[in-house]
Amino acid sequence: MRSASLLALLALVLALVGAPPNAFAQAESPEANAAEGEASQPALRDRHLPAPTNATNTCASCHATLTDPKLRAPAHDFAKSVHRDERIGCVACHKGDPRDPTVGAHSKAAGFNPHPTQAEVPGICGGCHSDAAFMRRLNGRLPVGQLELYSLSLHGRLTAAGDRNAPTCAVCHGKHDILSPSSPRAPVNRANVAKLCGGCHGDPEMMAKYGLRTDQYEKWTKSVHGQAFRAGNPNAPTCTGCHGAHSSAPPDASSVARACGRCHEEEMGFFEQSPHSQGFRERGLAQCVACHSNHDIAPATALLVGTTPDAACMKCHSHDEKPRKVADDIAALLRGARDKAAGARAEVAGAQEKGIHVAGASFALDRVATAEMRVRGVVHTLDPSKVGARVAAVETAANEVSQLVATAERTRKEERRGYYVALALASLLLATLTLKAFQLRRRRLGEP
Amino acid sequence: MSPQDERPAGWLADRVGWAGIVARLSTHRAPRRSFVFYLGGITLFLLFIQVLSGILLVLYYRPDPAHAHESVEQIIGELPYGNLIHAVHAWSSDLFVACLLAHMFTVVVRRSFRAPHELSWLSGLAALVIGIGLAFTGAILPWTEAAYTHARVGSQLAGKFPFFGEWLRRFLRGGDEVTLGTLGHAYGFHVAGLPACLTLVVAVHLFLLLRKPVIRTDAAEQETIPLYPEFIVRQAAAQVGVLVVIMTLAIFAQRNLGPAADPTQPTPVGAGPPWYMLPVHAIVRDAPTELLGIDGARFLVGIACFIAVLVAALPFLDRKGSRVTAWLAWTALLALSLLAVHALS
Numbered sequence: 093m094r095s096a097s098l099l100a101l102l103a104l105v106l107a108l109v110g111a112p113p114n115a116f117a118q119a120e121s122p123e124a125n126a127a128e129g130e131a132s133q134p135a136l137r138d139r140h141l142p143a144p145t146n147a148t149n150t151c152a153s154c155h156a157t158l159t160d161p162k163l164r165a166p167a168h169d170f171a172k173s174v175h176r177d178e179r180i181g182c183v184a185c186h187k188g189d190p191r192d193p194t195v196g197a198h199s200k201a202a203g204f205n206p207h208p209t210q211a212e213v214p215g216i217c218g219g220c221h222s223d224a225a226f227m228r229r230l231n232g233r234l235p236v237g238q239l240e241l242y243s244l245s246l247h248g249r250l251t252a253a254g255d256r257n258a259p260t261c262a263v264c265h266g267k268h269d270i271l272s273p274s275s276p277r278a279p280v281n282r283a284n285v286a287k288l289c290g291g292c293h294g295d296p297e298m299m300a301k302y303g304l305r306t307d308q309y310e311k312w313t314k315s316v317h318g319q320a321f322r323a324g325n326p327n328a329p330t331c332t333g334c335h336g337a338h339s340s341a342p343p344d345a346s347s348v349a350r351a352c353g354r355c356h357e358e359e360m361g362f363f364e365q366s367p368h369s370q371g372f373r374e375r376g377l378a379q380c381v382a383c384h385s386n387h388d389i390a391p392a393t394a395l396l397v398g399t400t401p402d403a404a405c406m407k408c409h410s411h412d413e414k415p416r417k418v419a420d421d422i423a424a425l426l427r428g429a430r431d432k433a434a435g436a437r438a439e440v441a442g443a444q445e446k447g448i449h450v451a452g453a454s455f456a457l458d459r460v461a462t463a464e465m466r467v468r469g470v471v472h473t474l475d476p477s478k479v480g481a482r483v484a485a486v487e488t489a490a491n492e493v494s495q496l497v498a499t500a501e502r503t504r505k506e507e508r509r510g511y512y513v514a515l516a517l518a519s520l521l522l523a524t525l526t527l528k529a530f531q532l533r534r535r536r537l538g539e540p
Numbered sequence: 541m542s543p544q545d546e547r548p549a550g551w552l553a554d555r556v557g558w559a560g561i562v563a564r565l566s567t568h569r570a571p572r573r574s575f576v577f578y579l580g581g582i583t584l585f586l587l588f589i590q591v592l593s594g595i596l597l598v599l600y601y602r603p604d605p606a607h608a609h610e611s612v613e614q615i616i617g618e619l620p621y622g623n624l625i626h627a628v629h630a631w632s633s634d635l636f637v638a639c640l641l642a643h644m645f646t647v648v649v650r651r652s653f654r655a656p657h658e659l660s661w662l663s664g665l666a667a668l669v670i671g672i673g674l675a676f677t678g679a680i681l682p683w684t685e686a687a688y689t690h691a692r693v694g695s696q697l698a699g700k701f702p703f704f705g706e707w708l709r710r711f712l713r714g715g716d717e718v719t720l721g722t723l724g725h726a727y728g729f730h731v732a733g734l735p736a737c738l739t740l741v742v743a744v745h746l747f748l749l750l751r752k753p754v755i756r757t758d759a760a761e762q763e764t765i766p767l768y769p770e771f772i773v774r775q776a777a778a779q780v781g782v783l784v785v786i787m788t789l790a791i792f793a794q795r796n797l798g799p800a801a802d803p804t805q806p807t808p809v810g811a812g813p814p815w816y817m818l819p820v821h822a823i824v825r826d827a828p829t830e831l832l833g834i835d836g837a838r839f840l841v842g843i844a845c846f847i848a849v850l851v852a853a854l855p856f857l858d859r860k861g862s863r864v865t866a867w868l869a870w871t872a873l874l875a876l877s878l879l880a881v882h883a884l885s
Contacts, residue, residue: 507621518783
């Protein structure tokens with residue numbers, strides 16, 4: 093039980109950053125010693141996990157008692173990290189000889205490395221995390237391609253070129269205090285990662301060298317994606333949603349639709365069939381971004397299309413006769429769909445205000461919303477007849493809502509009529525009884 | 541009516557002994573003036589309306605927290621006449637409590653509790669307690685935010701009763717807290733336990749009324765009218781009048797259902813007690829934390845219980861029906877009204 097949970101913990105521990113097991117394997121198996129020095133190579137076949145009884149971490153037990161905070165803190169941080177496991181120990185990354193309880197543990201012969209350089213870090217982490225056979229023994233669900241993806245990414249290429257600013261594993265994941273990405277406190281957790289990226293990409297001094305803007309984070313928070321993210325939508329993209337994590341690279345003008353299309357599949361398909369697809373490619377325009385922009389994507393409303401000064405179409409087509417007409421036609425259709433849908437919602441709200449519950453209204457309104465969403469997709473074809481067909485679907489759905497409301501109101505009216513009849517009958521009975529009471533009174537008093 | 545009379549009406553009259561009933565009723569006399577003599581009958585009539593509309597509601601109500609609010613929404617929103625039946629039930633419940641209180645008040649002011657009506661008085665008080673219990677449990681059933689607060693605060697107040705308060709609180713809640721059990725308990729009390737008790741108490745009350753009529757047979761002839769048919773016709777007219785009022789209220793003053801209860805949310809702003817609890821609310825809300833070494837609210841509720849015991853013992857404490865009692869009743873009405881106004885401010 094205990095060893096099973098330890099193993100599970102270890103598996104988790106190794107999920108993120110490589111703890112080169114060759115280091116402790118050296119305490120365990122002679123074959124692993126042969127592999128020493130090849131830690132950055134992914135395919136080490138003879139890696140072993142030491143048996144728990146052989147595992148010691150004398151580094152931590154000594155460092156935790158030191159008075160210099162710089163030397164003490166790593167021992168404390170490590171104890172709280174995802175890698176906390178005495179079988180990984182400090183030695184996994186720093187090497188040395190953990191069985192020696194004295195300062196002799198800092199054995200140069202055992203490859204002791206107190207300060208891994210920026211260039212060394214990816215290799216150290218990747219030593220374990222790229223070894224599929226080794227990682228599978230810990231946890232088959234852990235990915236192993238991070239180092240490879242990283243080396244393809246812009247960050248990885250800059251690191252390889254010796255750029256001291258480029259982030260390595262430790263910059264995003266942390267050093268001694270690495271947490272699992274699923275931990276809410278981890279900087280790479282989905283909730284925190286946009287801030288993490290913004291930390292460097294929002295620094296004008298650092299970004300000046302690369303000629304990059306620094307307002308992406310701020311723009312994203314205001315965008316439709318950032319708003320949805322903040323509202324807790326689990327599908328809303330943060331930085332890594334479009335740029336990837338280990339393979340981070342900016343999508344270029346010709347491929348951005350692929351990034352957007354991962355979620356906005358239908359829109360991408362329609363766009364690629366449209367005249368824009370060819371035209372944008374010829375002019376080097378950035379597909380989706382040309383109309384929607386990238387980080388500060390506004391909600392796609394009917395206002396985006398048309399010949400008003402703010403409309404996206406007018407960025408390129410302000411003087412073109414035919415495109416202007418198409419834009420006007422589609423804009424009119426979109427307005428029609430929008431008004432029809434808004435009308436249906438207002439009808440239901442109005443009935444509810446009168447205390448009339450419209451049975452089935454919420455499903456019918458959902459159908460209207462879906463139809464409206466489908467209109468937005470087909471706009472990318474730039475074909476008014478196709479847009480018109482989907483606008484007609486909105487109208488059909490909205491008419492269904494109107495019918496439901498009308499039925500509910502008619503039923504209410506009939507009910508009222510029946511109720512008024514009952515009220516009238518009760519009043520009639522009241523009048524009869526009152527008359528009878530007077531009649532009895534007159535009779536008692538002996539009046540005629 | 542002869543046994544040969546085979547017309548349908550005559551046949552029925554013969555079989556039920558109508559002539560005998562009429563003869564018996566005709567020997568009774570009823571007061572000629574004053575509306576107060578109709579209050580008891582109106583209260584009873586309101587109870588009938590409650591039972592009838594309640595039976596219709598219970599056909600669709602689902603007494604579990606997951607579905608209670610939804611089922612009331614369905615009753616109001618989807619079922620034919622559902623909103624009106626719900627409104628009739630709600631309005632007649634308010635009027636029922638109001639008429640119970642008014643009936644009791646007029647009995648005190650007119651000192652009608654005197655011998656030989658001690659048992660009528662006591663059974664009437666029991667009906668009042670059960671009636672308030674019905675209103676309390678009924679207000680919990682829609683499981684709205686307000687209903688949840690109502691259940692919590694009401695049972696908390698019950699916990700302040702001397703001696704058996706803690707037990708009562710747990711009993712009403714069906715546990716230590718307002719939970720799933722609370723709704724089930726409220727439902728059981730509202731549709732079965734309390735109506736059964738009330739039926740019994742009302743039956744006793746009516747039996748005692750026939751046994752010891754309020755108007756003695758030796759009362760002056762010109763001050764009285766025959767119970768049958770004149771008083772009964774007037775009574776029926778009063779009852780139908782109340783029906784017309786309730787039906788009108790139900791259609792023009794709808795009773796809105798609030799949002800569903802969410803026990804994870806704090807007490808909604810502006811949550812207030814039902815009108816008949818306003819004086820109690822004022823007392824408990826503004827009670828000092830401690831009085832004579834015990835919890836202030838507990839102390840005041842204890843005093844209120846003591847006063848309630850005195851009120852119940854009224855026919856035995858004030859055998860002749862002193863004017864002081866009537867005067868005290870008016871003072872109490874004034875004090876309670878002031879407290880209610882204070883609670884609203």
